[in-house]
Amino acid sequence: MSAYAYIAIGVIACVVFIFLCIGAIRENVCCTVTFIVFMILGIIAQAVLAFLLTNGDHNVGSNLANILDEAWENELKSAGAMSIYESSFECCGRASPQDYIVNDRLPPATCFANGDSKVVENLIAIGCRAKVEHFVTDLLHIFNCLAWVLIVLELLITFIGCGLCNSIRNDRRRSFY
Numbered sequence: 001m002s003a004y005a006y007i008a009i010g011v012i013a014c015v016v017f018i019f020l021c022i023g024a025i026r027e028n029v030c031c032t033v034t035f036i037v038f039m040i041l042g043i044i045a046q047a048v049l050a051f052l053l054t055n056g057d058h059n060v061g062s063n064l065a066n067i068l069d070e071a072w073e074n075e076l077k078s079a080g081a082m083s084i085y086e087s088s089f090e091c092c093g094r095a096s097p098q099d100y101i102v103n104d105r106l107p108p109a110t111c112f113a114n115g116d117s118k119v120v121e122n123l124i125a126i127g128c129r130a131k132v133e134h135f136v137t138d139l140l141h142i143f144n145c146l147a148w149v150l151i152v153l154e155l156l157i158t159f160i161g162c163g164l165c166n167s168i169r170n171d172r173r174r175s176f177y
Helices: 002-026 029-055 057-077 083-089 098-102 128-174
Strands: none
Touching: 002 029, 002 128, 029 128, 057 128, 083 128
8 A cells, every 4th residue: 555655656746746847947936845855745745655655664565465364274284385484485385394294294395495495494484474574674664765756856946846845935035126
């Protein structure tokens, strides 16, 4: 949901930048002020969204890892449903390799480092749910950092827009002398 909100804010930001371009080309104070107002509203919306994502990133990781629970249920019905997660994240079982043993099954080859199931020491001891949650949380941290950098850049552009608006007003006012 938050990704869609960021896409919507990005589209709105592109439209707002058109106001800045029109205001700069035509030296129109009204368009420049409209740009500044919309940018401030967009910055507030992005800051709220980034704040919510920064504080709720553990819940998002846990919710996305719920997909793994469905894959585990499918694994119990037919072998191989977890293999894509196990090979991608280098993990074994939902919580640990013990999940296979509890269900009277041996861990598959994807649960071993390099697929070598002959050496017991190659068994990967970390469960896939923890790996997926960690992966999603790391991605959200990167996303949140980029969101805050974008907010700072937009603030900088807004200040430049304020300077442009002030310059246009001063030029108009001075042209009457």
